[in-house]
Amino acid sequence: MIAQDKLVIRTIQVGVLVALFGAWFIATRAGGTLKLFLPAPELVWREMGVLARSGQLWASLSVTISSIVKAYMIAAVAGIAVGFVLARSRTLVRLFEPVLSGMFAVPLTMFFPLFVLFFGIGPDSKVAYGATYAFFPIALNTIAAFSNVDDLYLRASRAMGASSWQQFRYVYMPAALPVTLTGLRIGFFICIASVLGGETLAATAGVGRATALAAELMETARLYAWIAFVVCMSVMLNLLALAVETRSERE
Amino acid sequence: MSPNMSSNAIRLVRLLLILGVILLWELYARMVATSSFSAAPSQVLAQLWPKVLGEPNVRFAIGITLIELVVAFVMSVVFGMLIGVLVGLSDIGRRSFYPIVLLLYGIPQAILLPLFVLVFGLGPASKIAFGFTHGVFPVIVNTIAGMRNVNPLLMRGAASMGATKFEQLRYVMFPHMVTAVFTGLRLAMTMTLLGVLLAELFVSQGGIGYFTLLYAETFNPAALIALVLTLALLAIILNELVRMIEARFSRWKE
Numbered sequence: 001m002i003a004q005d006k007l008v009i010r011t012i013q014v015g016v017l018v019a020l021f022g023a024w025f026i027a028t029r030a031g032g033t034l035k036l037f038l039p040a041p042e043l044v045w046r047e048m049g050v051l052a053r054s055g056q057l058w059a060s061l062s063v064t065i066s067s068i069v070k071a072y073m074i075a076a077v078a079g080i081a082v083g084f085v086l087a088r089s090r091t092l093v094r095l096f097e098p099v100l101s102g103m104f105a106v107p108l109t110m111f112f113p114l115f116v117l118f119f120g121i122g123p124d125s126k127v128a129y130g131a132t133y134a135f136f137p138i139a140l141n142t143i144a145a146f147s148n149v150d151d152l153y154l155r156a157s158r159a160m161g162a163s164s165w166q167q168f169r170y171v172y173m174p175a176a177l178p179v180t181l182t183g184l185r186i187g188f189f190i191c192i193a194s195v196l197g198g199e200t201l202a203a204t205a206g207v208g209r210a211t212a213l214a215a216e217l218m219e220t221a222r223l224y225a226w227i228a229f230v231v232c233m234s235v236m237l238n239l240l241a242l243a244v245e246t247r248s249e250r251e
Numbered sequence: 252m253s254p255n256m257s258s259n260a261i262r263l264v265r266l267l268l269i270l271g272v273i274l275l276w277e278l279y280a281r282m283v284a285t286s287s288f289s290a291a292p293s294q295v296l297a298q299l300w301p302k303v304l305g306e307p308n309v310r311f312a313i314g315i316t317l318i319e320l321v322v323a324f325v326m327s328v329v330f331g332m333l334i335g336v337l338v339g340l341s342d343i344g345r346r347s348f349y350p351i352v353l354l355l356y357g358i359p360q361a362i363l364l365p366l367f368v369l370v371f372g373l374g375p376a377s378k379i380a381f382g383f384t385h386g387v388f389p390v391i392v393n394t395i396a397g398m399r400n401v402n403p404l405l406m407r408g409a410a411s412m413g414a415t416k417f418e419q420l421r422y423v424m425f426p427h428m429v430t431a432v433f434t435g436l437r438l439a440m441t442m443t444l445l446g447v448l449l450a451e452l453f454v455s456q457g458g459i460g461y462f463t464l465l466y467a468e469t470f471n472p473a474a475l476i477a478l479v480l481t482l483a484l485l486a487i488i489l490n491e492l493v494r495m496i497e498a499r500f501s502r503w504k505e
Contacts, residue, residue, distance in 0.1 A: 005346075012348075037369060095261055095265050099269070102487070105486070105487065105490055106487065107444050110463075112452060113466075113467040114472070114475065117470075117475070118289075189357065196359045196361045196362055197449055199361075201453055212453075215368065215369050218369075223365060224366075226362065227366065230359060231362075234358045235354055237357075
């Protein structure tokens with residue numbers, strides 16, 4: 001019964017994908033002005049090959065990936081450090097947590113022109129922007145993780161003679177890890193989105209810039225090829241994150 | 252600091268901290284920074300009126316952005332809840348389409364922005380469309396999650412008492428979905444604003460994006476910061492508005 005359900009679900013999912021590609025294929029055969037906005041799938045496929053072989057893909061991708069990695073490292077280290085320090089004291093949490101979550105509720109995109117103004121049009125402004133955006137979910141989740149450790153466990157471990165380090169290693173760490181990891185995951189995807197977004201808005205290199213350039217030159221096949229690369233990348237990353245999460249849930 | 256500070260004391264200290272940061276910023280901008288890249292809070296305030304908000308074109312641009320935002324948000328809510336209810340209604344539907352929705356939600360949409368402008372043009376249509384695709388996913392995801400969280404016992408109870416499918420939805424399902432759906436709406440408000448602003452910043456004819464670019468490229472940071480802070484204030488007000496509506500709809504629980 002359950003196996004049969006699974007089969008039905010997979011069939012529907014594959015069917016939706018096939019229908020989408022089929023609709024795309026047929027729509028491009030119909031012709032008209034649509035061709036300008038919707039190039040034929042085979043053209044996009046060919047353009048993807050051209051981009052990969054000519055080295056443009058790697059040139060842009062390396063800029064984008066190095067920006068994302070730098071931004072994420074800064075956000076993760078700063079977010080966890082700030083979150084951990086604040087969570088040590090209940091007063092500090094009450095003092096700063098509303099400020100941080102209030103700032104996170106404001107779309108930081110509006111400040112992007114300021115980032116460009118301060119850090120220039122090169123990758124630095126994207127790194128700073130991505131790091132700032134990703135910092136908030138990581139810091140907020142770290143605060144939530146460490147300040148919600150049950151007092152009972154702390155008192156019990158203290159009563160049994162645990163040192164500060166042992167308390168951190170055996171009580172805080174295991175208790176706070178899941179929520180901290182959630183923050184790190186949210187921060188990661190926000191980091192990718194904001195670096196790409198920043199590149200699309202104002203940059204000299206990178207995947208976002210290449211996409212915007214293809215659109216400005218009306219090279220729609222190339223535009224779709226870039227979109228296809230990013231969609232593939234994001235689907236793979238999401239499936240990876242999902243697999244990691246289901247694995248850690250099982251443990 | 253004692254661990255048991257009253258909430259008034261907390262608020263006071265927080266306010267002092269924020270004032271301290273503004274003071275430091277003022278000192279830094281006046282003593283160290285160059286005036287073409289940063290501006291002191293007092294200069295920002297001087298620009299806010301009459302330069303930025305006093306300018307009819309800027310007020311018009313803010314109005315346009317608000318209209319784009321509201322249209323995109325309403326579309327996100329209507330279509331998001333519709334799609335969410337349709338997908339979440341049956342077990343098979345949810346298990347087939349929910350993963351697809353999540354994968355689509357995960358795509359960094361910024362990469363689609365040039366395409367949106369190509370298809371929908373330079374005007375408000377592309378901003379509304381981009382805001383809509385940002386806002387619709389949180390609504391769908393949270394509507395589905397909300398429908399899943401309704402106790403099946405209550406649904407069966409209503410059914411056994413002779414409620415029609417519509418009555419079950421109206422009187423059992425919907426009231427229980429309020430919390431989850433409003434989480435989605437609040438997220439959707441933030442995301443729609445993000446989408447609209449991204450599109451505005453990418454290309455704009457006389458909208459907010461036009462003026463941000465104008466101020467940034469003419470090295471007028473005071474005006475830029477003044478405009479950005481105005482928008483931030485609007486964002487906070489809109490968030491609070493959604494929160495108030497949420498409180499109104501969750502009253503039955505108390």
